[in-house]
Amino acid sequence: MYAINPSTERLHLNERTGLLKLALETGADIVPIYCFGNTDTFKLTKGCKSLQPIARLFRTALLLFYGRFGLPVSFxxxxxxxxGKALRLPKIRHPSTQDIEAAQKQYLAAVQxxxxxxxxxxxxxxxxxxxV
Structure with a gap:
């Protein structure tokens, strides 16, 4: 849950398909965007691993982070x-799981x-x- 690695950026997008489903239902374009440097705006304290059991119980991320001067002000x-270039998605009133997965594959490839x-x-x- 709190695996932070200086050589890897991690995006949690594999299970997040709601926006893609909505885009398919409405025929809206999806624009892939990536922000370089956002993971360097705050630092995590070393004690975060001790919060893992509680975080898993409540299915949420509990982070102790700090920024400039030890405050919650970003570095x-x-x-x-x-x-990126807008991805044109077809308008499908009731998209199937396969439709959503195809759109997701297209979006994730664009972000990558x-x-x-x-x-x-x-x-x-x-x-x-x-x-992931």
Missing amino acids: EVPLLYVI RIFNTYKGLYGWQHKSLEI
């Missing part, structure tokens, strides 16, 4: 937002492509993106 780090293309520009050549 000043440059952020690079990359906005953005990360791999622009990570060097941000100085993250050593990092990889893990989508």
Whole structure:
């Protein structure tokens, strides 16, 4: 739950399909975006692992984080937002699970492509993106 690795960026998107379902129902485009540097705006304290049992019980993330001066004020780090090309999705009144999975596959591939293309520009050549 609190696996933070300096060589890996982790996105929790595999089980989040509600937005894609809504986009399919309405025929809206989905625009993939990635923000480089957002994981450096705050630091986690070392004691977070002791909160895992409680977090699992309540099915939520309990984090003790800090920023500048030990306060919940973010560190000043440059952020690079990359906005990908809009994904045109068909309008399907009642999308099936297969329709949603196909749209999700398309979206996740676009996010991965953005990360791999622009990570060097941000100085993250050593990092990889893990989508879970």
